[in-house]
Amino acid sequence: MALTKMKIQNVDTGKDIEVLFNPKEYTFTKSVPWGEHNIHGLDAPHQEFTSGNPMVLEVELFFDTYEKEGEERNVRKYTDWLETCTLVNPDKHRPPILLVTWGKALQFKCLLSALTQRFIMFLDDGTPCRAICNCTFKEYSPASEQLKAAPRHSPDHTKRRVVKLGDTLSWIAGKEYGDPAQWRTIAQANNIDNPMDLSPGTELLIPPLF
Secondary structure (H helix, E strand, C coil): CCCCCCCEEEECCCCEEECCCCCCCCCECCCCEEEEEEECCCCCCCCEEECCCEEEEEEEEEECCCCCCHHHCCHHHHHHHHHHCCECCCCCCCCCCEEEEEECCCEEEEEEEEEEEEEECCCCEEHHHHHCCCCCEECCHHHHHHHHHEEEECCCCCCCCCCCCCHHHHHHHHHCCCCHHHHHHHHCCCCCCCCCCCCCCCEEEEEECC
16 A cells, blocks of 8 residues: 655645655644723623634645655755745735645645755755755634534624713613623623722723623
């Protein structure tokens, strides 16, 4: 059975490159940012989720063309192709969208967000014939694809409201919650000590009632 090689495809053009040597390992990293809102009198800040960060794939690729012949001995044939993945396409006005695959086990639509090229062996005339490339690929997932793949079953009830002249917290609570007595929820979420001291133009966080 033939060895399956990792491939990197330029989705915009359909062209791809097959790595010379499969990587020893690769790493996926996913971070989830939460915004903190300090609330007076609580031991910990209120955590508000807005949007997740993309998945990041990090992989080290090894290229060696020493045993090849003629112009094929120049390893930059491979490293230059990777470098083009970081450059702006004049027609698209952005770098290309990529698809990193390794058989059926790895299918990762992404962008090349960082590339380090290290040339470690040279022919007598200075032509590089061995290189190590450290690649950082960042997940590319348009909102339309995400919503289609995992539709939201409930809305995000967190809201923001700009204070107008004459507004009070109890009046806002009555409008938002249907209960003026819930003004303390808004006061706590916005670190308001004096509920009567509202300045027009102030943006308030209106948290959901649990």
